Amino acid sequence: MAFPKFEIKKSKSGDYYFNLRSKGSGEVIATSEMYSSKQNCKNGIAAVKRDAPVAEVDDLTVTS
Template sequence: MAFPKFEIKRSKNDQYFFNLRSKGNGEVIATSEMYSSKQACLNGITAVKRDAPDAGIEDLT
């Protein structure tokens, strides 16, 4: 896999969610919440793309 990618999926109860896969080995590195519509899921992907570069780290251990 040459680049990270978002995969949109549908759950058994007909809700949408996405997985973010790494570019290296293709492992799932993030899974979203459930969304009631595909458009809401796409909006979630857009929010991650927009906000992730500025995300801080909060260590709660």
């Protein structure tokens, strides 16, 4: 796989969700929440594409 890829899927209960697959191995690196419509799922993908480049990392494994 040359590029990362979003896959829209439908659960057994009829809700939509997406997986983000890595480039190279195609491993699932993220799974979304459940959405009641395909359009809401697509909106979730758009939000990840828009917001991820500026998202900060909050390392919750660090203890004080």
